[in-house]
Amino acid sequence: MTFQRKIKKAISGNRSALYELIDEQRDKLYRIAYLYVKNENDAIDIFQETTYKAFKSIHNLKEPDFFHTWLTKILINTSLDFIKRNQKVIPFENVEDYAKTEGNPLEARMDLMAAIDKLSATYKTVIILRFYKDFTVKQIAEILDCPEGTVKTYLHRATNQLKKELKEEDWMNG
Amino acid sequence: MADFRKQFHKEIEKIAIPKERLTKAMKAAKGKEKKGLKKPAIYAVTAAILGLSILFGSAFFSPAMASTFAKLPVIGSLFEKEDPIQMISEKLEKKGFQIASVGLQFQPDKIVQISVDGTEQYLQTVQDEIKTIAENALHSEGYDAYTVVVDRIEIDYEELAYQEQYSKDLDKIHQALSAENINKEQIEIRYIDEQKSMEVWIIGTEEYFKSVKDDVKEIVANATKDTVFIYEELEVKHSDEPLVQVISHKELPEAERKWMESRVISFIGNELYGKTDYHVRNVGHKITDGTLHLRIDLDLNSSDSSIEELANGIQENIVAIFESDRFKPHIDGLPYTITFYSKDGVEIK
Numbered sequence: 261m262t263f264q265r266k267i268k269k270a271i272s273g274n275r276s277a278l279y280e281l282i283d284e285q286r287d288k289l290y291r292i293a294y295l296y297v298k299n300e301n302d303a304i305d306i307f308q309e310t311t312y313k314a315f316k317s318i319h320n321l322k323e324p325d326f327f328h329t330w331l332t333k334i335l336i337n338t339s340l341d342f343i344k345r346n347q348k349v350i351p352f353e354n355v356e357d358y359a360k361t362e363g364n365p366l367e368a369r370m371d372l373m374a375a376i377d378k379l380s381a382t383y384k385t386v387i388i389l390r391f392y393k394d395f396t397v398k399q400i401a402e403i404l405d406c407p408e409g410t411v412k413t414y415l416h417r418a419t420n421q422l423k424k425e426l427k428e429e430d431w432m433n434g
Numbered sequence: 435m436a437d438f439r440k441q442f443h444k445e446i447e448k449i450a451i452p453k454e455r456l457t458k459a460m461k462a463a464k465g466k467e468k469k470g471l472k473k474p475a476i477y478a479v480t481a482a483i484l485g486l487s488i489l490f491g492s493a494f495f496s497p498a499m500a501s502t503f504a505k506l507p508v509i510g511s512l513f514e515k516e517d518p519i520q521m522i523s524e525k526l527e528k529k530g531f532q533i534a535s536v537g538l539q540f541q542p543d544k545i546v547q548i549s550v551d552g553t554e555q556y557l558q559t560v561q562d563e564i565k566t567i568a569e570n571a572l573h574s575e576g577y578d579a580y581t582v583v584v585d586r587i588e589i590d591y592e593e594l595a596y597q598e599q600y601s602k603d604l605d606k607i608h609q610a611l612s613a614e615n616i617n618k619e620q621i622e623i624r625y626i627d628e629q630k631s632m633e634v635w636i637i638g639t640e641e642y643f644k645s646v647k648d649d650v651k652e653i654v655a656n657a658t659k660d661t662v663f664i665y666e667e668l669e670v671k672h673s674d675e676p677l678v679q680v681i682s683h684k685e686l687p688e689a690e691r692k693w694m695e696s697r698v699i700s701f702i703g704n705e706l707y708g709k710t711d712y713h714v715r716n717v718g719h720k721i722t723d724g725t726l727h728l729r730i731d732l733d734l735n736s737s738d739s740s741i742e743e744l745a746n747g748i749q750e751n752i753v754a755i756f757e758s759d760r761f762k763p764h765i766d767g768l769p770y771t772i773t774f775y776s777k778d779g780v781e782i783k
Contacts, residue, residue: 265543269545274537275464275468275587276585276587279460291446291449300452300455308460311460312463312466315464315468376442387442391438391439391442394439422438
């Protein structure tokens, strides 16, 4: 059955259809949540809550075309709420651990993830949405509920900050 | 930028996926959202549920307007004309298929959805046969407007078991209370699993509340030992009015009750939706002051020359249904109106 058809079914109350649609996105959703909280348990919590909210409010979705942005919006909001509620500060050790398990030279591995981690929640969000979910600026604006111009500004600043982080690392590590 | 994106993807995909925990999480979320108990037996989910009192009916066909009417379905014998869901469910159950649910959808497409309870493999084995049985059953009743879809559903047995235990434990509480002459109408329980909070609301006057609250607290605390109700603190609260007002259909005004209990509206819905020759997009109804107002949206534009005849024909068939032996005894004399609208929103006639 076509994707469009499946979403329409989901909107009209078919729970299996919605379950399947979310299941198809499972890995991506989890990984994004993980990027925010950096541990499995919390990421699973966020994922579960996102699923719950999706089931609860799928009938509010007007256009099937907006399904992906709609679902991502729930995920992002849930992740940001979670962080706010728990005031999580990621200790620097965790970042190093992550790098170690990859078994690769610290410089090459740690740079990108560590740099992303250092970004504020907003900047991290736009980077994830743009470079992992491959959303357009328009879609990101939809998800964040802000003007496209703002999204572009955030993206610009976020990538600049990343570049700075990465350059500095390089410089620090010689 | 392209390199950055690629690298970013690579890095992220390195994050390990705890597959089982995630699947469990999804099921838990889905189950938690569902209101009410999901039974493993076949159950009918449909916008219209037919009652089972079946009486003899008669065929109706107006020879007066031959041309378009020739295309309209003859109502045929109303005797034993079943609700399509019921019919399909029974046939499949008889054949021993493991069916979780049979559903009917009118919008945006007319679909009969049959969900099996089983593995993907099971679905593959039975899919075609089930589809054929359902399609034959529909066609035998003249319902040609539906597409049959057969898929599978995952029943969360853990959630089911929890729900059953929840009901049992709730009964336990009420029994303990009524043993002390505190009845169900005077008590409402609010338990929120996620917050581990338990509220017992006492409905009644302020004096009544004060006189029983300590006893209630003690009784409920005892009755909830070793139950699904796990909480940190038990709060006893007061309300003058019941928190949830339930209106049973017995309290509806008599005319409205008669319309609902006759099930004629759902019968008409099934008939009109189920046959493509009716060209019906939507059937809506409301009952005000005992009068049933039926609104039928047709799938033709107002410019279509045959639309008036179609509307007339449908109206005559509906009247025939009202006048039939099957329904007349229940709704005789009750007033009704039938209005038709074209696809472009113009009222017909």
